[in-house]
Amino acid sequence: MFEDHMHVTCACVVGGAGVAGMGFLFNALKTGTLAELARNGLIIVDASETPGIGSLGNYCITANSVGDVFIDCLRDPRLADIFEPLEYSPAYWRIRRQANSAPPLAEAGELMAEASQLVLRHIVQHYGVRIWHSTTITEVIWQPGQLCLRVETAGYERRIHCQGLVLNLGGRQDPRHLVEHLAAQGLHLSRSARILGSDAILRMNAVQLREHLVPFIANGQRISVIGGSHSAFSVLENLADALEFAGLREVTLIHRTPIRLFYETVEQAQEEGCQFDPQQDVCPLSGRVNRSGGLRYRALDIGREVLARSRIGKTGVGVQRMQTHQGPPGDLERAAQALAEPGAVIQCTGYQPVLPVLSHADGTPVELRQARGGLDSDANGCPLDQQGRRLDGLYLFGIGSGLAADPQLGSEPSFEGRIYGVWQFHHDASRVVIEALQARLRRLACAADHPRQTLIQVLDERMHLLLPGLAGKR
Ligand SMILES: Cc1cc2nc3c(=O)[nH]c(=O)nc-3n(C[C@H](O)[C@H](O)[C@H](O)COP(=O)(O)OP(=O)(O)OC[C@H]3O[C@@H](n4cnc5c(N)ncnc54)[C@H](O)[C@@H]3O)c2cc1C
Known part of the structure; x- marks a missing residue:
């Protein structure tokens, strides 16, 4: 040296x-x-x-x-x-x-x-x-x-x-990345929307979450979570736990592609009525379904509940869910309307x-x-x-x-x-x-x-x- x-x-x-x-x-x-x-x-x-x-x-x-x-x-x-x-x-x-x-x-x-x-x-x-x-x-x-x-x-x-x-x-998490991600789908944020990164949100305890987000609830403004990954479902859970008693009734979840759940086997996925492509979504080596991209453990529980009942865990907080790419008819338009409103937008679109x-x-x-x-x-x-x-x-x-x-x-x-x-x-x-x-x-x-x-x-x-x-x- x-x-x-x-x-x-x-x-x-x-x-x-x-x-x-x-x-x-x-x-x-x-x-x-x-x-x-x-x-x-x-x-x-x-x-x-x-x-x-x-x-x-x-x-x-x-x-x-x-x-x-x-x-x-x-x-x-x-x-x-x-x-x-x-x-x-x-x-x-x-x-x-x-x-x-x-x-x-x-x-x-x-x-x-x-x-x-x-x-x-x-x-x-x-x-x-x-x-x-x-x-x-x-x-x-x-x-x-x-x-x-x-x-x-x-x-x-x-x-x-x-x-x-x-x-x-x-x-x-660069907010410009979120803006570009949405623009690529023809979606645009309101000028008065406040972008918060999931990275910062997930580091906050309940008191800090209330400090940052209660003003939006008090003003009757929407809180939207953008993304369909682990981080998005962890954010949903933390928001519901911290803010239900501060008056949070509903969160908007906007994701591009279908929410994927992880299963150890094809049989398990079939038993639970999961829709998957046997060629595209199954790992040819392990036989696991959505092995890399599927929600696991706590995020999986939250994801299941959101998909089945539009609720976050056992709380009373509801979820309005919109899939913007090949989603149900009207989802893209509803997402465009939701994003055009002022409110908090939580970026969970990766790093x-x-x-x-x-x-x-x-x-x-x-x-x-x-x-x-x-x-x-x-x-x-x-x-x-x-x-x-x-x-x-x-x-x-x-x-x-x-x-x-x-x-x-x-x-x-x-x-x-x-x-x-x-x-x-x-x-x-x-x-x-x-x-x-x-x-x-x-x-x-x-x-x-x-x-x-x-x-x-x-x-x-x-x-x-x-x-x-x-x-x-x-
Ligand atoms: C919300 C969340 C949950 C996750 N959960 C899991 C999980 O359950 N299981 C799992 O396996 N993985 C998980 N991950 C993924 C991953 O394991 C972690 O993100 C992990 O911390 C990434 O490690 P890293 O070394 O890339 O970054 P970091 O852990 O952030 O380390 C970066 C290091 O670089 C240093 N540094 C920064 N800038 C400079 C600079 N300019 N010069 C010199 N040093 C610098 C910092 O001091 C730090 O030590 C999770 C990620 C996230 C975001």
Whole structure:
């Protein structure tokens, strides 16, 4: 590792040590690859004072997976010694007791944060990994063999030069995204509508929800929830619980495509009278119905109740539901009328990734291409720019980015979104990134040892800049 006050050179940077960044580090430890990744320097850069925590535990909702899914991320012989202190952790035992039911996210987040602290301490002590906490990545300058990060700690700027960057800085909800999403369906919001993100709403307790939303109820204004995902149904539940006694009688739910429910088997779906396409909605590997896109656990219960009785859970709060694409006749028009009214509009239409400024070495900006539900990337999480050129050495798979469903691992063909979640971060998503990063570091080291091959290497890495279709063909 080379460094002066302003410049540091290392092989890898993990930018963002939230749930996704930590999943990468856990998996590198489990697979025994951390030593190689850290050999020429690995720096973890995170904006928070205590990296390793991320946002998961901040949401006041139930997880969309059972407790055992979180425990499974810690269950590995190579990690046993590191996690020995968890035997005495109340957070660990709370999740163990909920192995077969969905725990509150606050509890799952607490366990993952404790486990992350143990892993971070271990890799600093045993692998010489460095942690730059309270440090914000402000810019990434990309060129084929190298990346340069501009980072800022308490107003002091430094640059890190590295060969690989695993960049997962969390997600954000841009209101312009909602406006565009609606406009694409010919729908427009009233000028006096107030857009609130589900991300903020789901972090609020009942008192905060009342503070923000009672004025709309008091003025007789509509509260509309836009989207049909887990977040939308979690929002419905939290609103009904917090606001029923403040006078909330009804919420409007506007979603584009049909609400999908998850079933373990085709038979179970048929027994419950679920309408599904046996080709498009069933995962060919597992036989599960709506495996990736279906509501699960608490959101599933709320979704069932909304579909069957237009009610939120056991509360007296009703739901006016409108499906805007191929929905029942009149739904699109009713949605247009509802959105034209003043009121609160809660955006549950997914996440965009938090990104620093991205630029080429000559200063021209890099704009990443979006895909439905995240970023367009190759199977290893290398993002593509607007022209379809792959940014080698940069890997993203956290919230707002995600990865496309892997046909080898299975998903329903009708699922068009990106896949992300704690288990994926700790297993399949980080595995492909570790393999790709390892291969890249070896390739670049080999090129440095054999300079005659360097020209071929550089040409190879730059080829797809000229001909995007040839990316990775050699
Ligand atoms: C409402 C909701 C519920 C969810 N429920 C589940 C669930 O039940 N089960 C499940 O598996 N998944 C769930 N997820 C999905 C996912 O697991 C979480 O969103 C998870 O927190 C995403 O991890 P992340 O690392 O991508 O982002 P985060 O956890 O947000 O971490 C981002 C990290 O980046 C750092 N950072 C931010 N900006 C910078 C910067 N400029 N420079 C340096 N560092 C920076 C932050 O400090 C933070 O540590 C849920 C998501 C949402 C939104």
